[in-house]
Amino acid sequence: MEVIKITPRGYCYGVVDAIQLAKQVARDPSYPRPVYILGMIVHNRHVVQSLTEEYGIITLDGPDRLSLLDQITSGTVIFTAHGVSPAVKAKAKAKGLVCVDATCPDVTRTHELIRDLASRGYQIIYIGKRGHPEPEGAMGEAPGSVHLVETREDVDQLDLKTDKVAVTTQTTLSQWDTAELIEYIRSRYPGVLVYNEICFATQARQEAAATQAKEADVVLVVGDARSNNSNRLVQVVRERARRPAYLIDTVEDIDLNWLKGARKVAVTSGSSTPTHLTRAVIEFLEALDPDQLEAGPAPG
Numbered sequence: 001m002e003v004i005k006i007t008p009r010g011y012c013y014g015v016v017d018a019i020q021l022a023k024q025v026a027r028d029p030s031y032p033r034p035v036y037i038l039g040m041i042v043h044n045r046h047v048v049q050s051l052t053e054e055y056g057i058i059t060l061d062g063p064d065r066l067s068l069l070d071q072i073t074s075g076t077v078i079f080t081a082h083g084v085s086p087a088v089k090a091k092a093k094a095k096g097l098v099c100v101d102a103t104c105p106d107v108t109r110t111h112e113l114i115r116d117l118a119s120r121g122y123q124i125i126y127i128g129k130r131g132h133p134e135p136e137g138a139m140g141e142a143p144g145s146v147h148l149v150e151t152r153e154d155v156d157q158l159d160l161k162t163d164k165v166a167v168t169t170q171t172t173l174s175q176w177d178t179a180e181l182i183e184y185i186r187s188r189y190p191g192v193l194v195y196n197e198i199c200f201a202t203q204a205r206q207e208a209a210a211t212q213a214k215e216a217d218v219v220l221v222v223g224d225a226r227s228n229n230s231n232r233l234v235q236v237v238r239e240r241a242r243r244p245a246y247l248i249d250t251v252e253d254i255d256l257n258w259l260k261g262a263r264k265v266a267v268t269s270g271s272s273t274p275t276h277l278t279r280a281v282i283e284f285l286e287a288l289d290p291d292q293l294e295a296g297p298a299p300g
């Protein structure tokens with residue numbers, strides 16, 4: 001089958017650096033043991049598993065970073081690319097843990113922006129996904145001044161009685177949904193300062209998916225179900241390229257029924273998806289004979 005390899009796809013610089021940093025810490029005996037990662041280093045279970053099995057790094061996963069720290073009494077703690085709040089950093093230090101910060105520079109920039117706006121008396125509307133670690137860290141920069149919204153209804157619930165309103169965003173959102181929500185916020189707060197913080201890596205992957213997927217009959221997105229940017233790629237393909245799109249964790253998840261009647265399939269992957277998983281999917285698809293699929297029996 002003809003396979004369109006959507007480019008760019010896969011690991012972004014923030015993820016590559018975070019994984020490298022974690023491996024470096026694990027190899028360096030001067031870092032006290034055990035070595036923990038506070039939350040999944042990236043939202044991909046294969047990456048987490050390999051760091052545990054090959055490097056002995058313990059991943060602590062749970063609803064919020066602050067309470068996860070209760071499980072650690074000694075050793076080294078790595079903060080993930082999603083960033084953490086100052087309260088988490090302070091608590092880790094107070095516990096005497098050695099802290100290693102793998103926060104992506106793009107996330108750090110948003111944290112600095114929030115601190116600066118809050119110090120100048122702004123109320124900040126933060127467009128992000130509830131329950132995701134990135135908003136948790138960003139909102140912790142100015143508790144009480146940052147308001148998380150996902151939808152227009154959330155915006156309607158806000159009652160900010162000030163002219164000093166700013167809006168900023170999580171880095172991995174759909175750029176089109178976000179643009180619409182920003183316009184809605186602007187209609188409610190005409191003088192709002194807008195800082196769209198969707199990162200370059202996310203934008204480039206979304207734009208590539210929106211345009212290159214149009215050439216395909218079906219699109220497969222390789223990524224973990226918890227990865228926000230992978231889910232957004234599925235959404236972008238469906239809504240912008242108007243093609244059927246499926247999120248798969250590995251090659252094993254491919255349902256051949258999706259491919260019946262298709263001559264071209266496009267493949268992309270989230271910025272937290274290891275390259276070898278996407279390669280396996282591409283190789284499997286390239287070996288498929290569309291005519292054989294039409295005939296019925298599934299090729300080996």
Ligand code: SF4
Binds near residue numbers: 107172
């Ligand atoms: S998706 Fe963007 S913000 Fe997140 S780690 Fe990658 S480059 Fe950084």
